Amino acid sequence: MRYLVVLIISSFPLFSQPPGSGNTLDFNGTNQYVSLNSSFGTLSFPMTLTTWFKAGNNQNGIVRFFSSHDMTGAYRGLLFQYINGTINVQCGNGTSRSPTGRWGFVANYTFTTDQWCHIAVVISSATTGQIYVNGNPLSTTLGNGGGVQNLVTDNSNGRLGANTAGNNITYLSGQMDEFTFWGKALTRVEVQDMMCHKLSGNEPNLLAYYRFDNGVGTTLSNLVTGGPSGTLMNGLSWVASSAPVGDRSFHNGHTNAVSATGLSLTGDNITVSPVNSGVAGTHLYIVDSPPSNTAGITTWPSVNYYFGVFNSDYIKTYDVDVTLGATTGTAPTGRLKIAKRPHNASPTWTLTAAGNTPNISLPAQTPISQFIIAQEPCPVVDWMPDDSTACDSMFVDIGGGYSNISWSNGATTNSNAFFVSGQVWVSAVDTASGCTLTDTMDVTIVSPSNIPSSSLDTVICGASSFTCDISMSGATSYQWFDGNTQPVRIFTNDGSYWFERTFPGGCSTRDTLTLKFAIITTDPVAENELYLCGQDTVDVQLRSNTYPEVLWSNGETSWQTEYWQTGMEWVQTKNADGCWQTDSFEILQSLPLSDQAIFADTSFCAGQTLLLSAPSGYTATWPNGQTGDYLVGGTKDIRVELSDGCTESVEYFSVTKYSCECDVQFANAFTPDGDGLNDYFGPVTNCEFTTYNLIILNRWGQQMFESRDENLRFDGRWKNRKLPIGVYVYRFVYSTPYKSGTAQGYFTLMR
Known part of the structure; x- marks a missing residue:
């Protein structure tokens, strides 16, 4: 078989190779597939197709693994598929779309959802073929049409995960990995030898090899130089692969009761022994690099590989035994453990109880799993308290069972004392596990x-x-x-x-x-206002001269001082307790008495008296010769002599006594006809009202008017319309500075 290479100049892909089975593609069974970018050209026998396949749960119709050519109008090339419980490969002779246009090979098999299986279709000639599942041959028959057995191709391109044109296009649901196309008929042993490890792409007669490890982008690389690559269609997505594939693999010849044995690159001998009978075939595959995910374990420094087991019979039980080589055999007894996980895409490892005594045995394992030699976690120590503070010093003792002790201050004993703040640490080797353990803390030493x-x-x-x-x-x-x-x-x-x-x-x-x-004494200065007399100064003094410290606004520090200008001034005083207080006062210019009137004519109500006093800063001499207050009991003309300390004057004023009572009367009729006489209705009085409320009602009790202003009286209108002639009611509530009262009655509105 040969390739007719068209428009492809490619070699090994430029993408990183993840450990183990790496990545794969997850087909949705609806519309996703890989379009191959060039034709497989002329195909001829013998040939072999292989792939790992994990069935999805969204399959609708035929599972299409591979279609080599466009089959519009007639069957051409190869169609590798699963239909009606059979794995089959269909060959087209190019004559028609009827059964006479095809023939092929079929074998009965039932896939289990979410389980990986390896499929190999070997076609030795137009009439001879063999289908393998998990390295074991299935009963394969010639069928799938009755056409002339003459393989015909053209220059059209193929697909992975779907057929090309035709009357029944369907799509694969699930995942494929490690797809190969060979120009030879692989033997049973060759199928078993290659199924659980990656290829290089340089193997003889290997025509196409899709490892599915790109992981990003929309290109599927072909690792065979010159082979067609592919383009991911309709959002086909990359996922981590869980297929049982490593860098190297070993098997038991698919013979029950025979073990599969292999060596790691560091000399560890691994043996996998099937325990029970069933479908034969036990594979050991080794990944010659550390796993990308070590969650759940601590790896041993010299262990840079992991391994997995695949049984053709998925639920077969097996034992795992590891004889440690020179690099891992030096580990302390019980220090190494085997950890396991279900597959290469699992996020976490689980440490088992199987330890090195001196070798490691893990019996009765099922189903297929991956394994790694890890180390028992080192003991967690807490020799020193968390970041701490101590008074004067801190003492720490790590106890016994340790060697190679080293403290941050250079000490090498089991106990140590610290007298200075800072970060301190201790390191020691645990004699039981061989682990080097450390503990650190920040200590603060407080000195009283x-x-x-x-x-x-x-x-x-x-x-x-x-x-x-x-x-x-x-x-x-x-x-x-x-x-x-x-x-x-x-x-x-x-x-x-x-x-x-x-x-x-x-x-x-x-x-x-x-x-x-x-206790603070208020107002150290007796007066808030002091007066300048002409061009003189004014003396200001404190109420007491017992203040230890004094400071006036003019800078003086004695208990009294002088000011000669007007304005606001202040004084600060400090008492015996050390408390300061501030008092302010104002210097005013005294005006000549002749320029201002101190007293004016006034009056008071009969039955009361009037007490006259001089304003602050003035002295008054009354007609009785007294200079204090002056009591007046009746109407009188008064002469008073005044002095402000600067000037003197004489003033005359009258005091009148009168009756403060007032009467309130209402007319019994009024004529609001606009002649200027008796046009308004209201109280007739000489009272000075402090409150005033006049209300007018008609004879049915409806309010026609209200006024709270003594200057606003009733004009015989309601809502700007003249009211009819008739009898109306008034109600009046009032108060004066001397009394309060009410009045009500009737009046006639006349026109």
């Missing part, structure tokens, strides 16, 4: 002599309470004299109060708070 004192002698000036906050960075707890543990306290009385702070490591300090609540 370095904690600042907080004794407080405090005078509280003018306030009735004092809030004390004794919190300090690094302190862990607080204690007051009365058992209170809050750092913030409010005090209202004089006294001495002790408190204690505790720090990590047990260090503590005790201090005392001494409080005195000082």
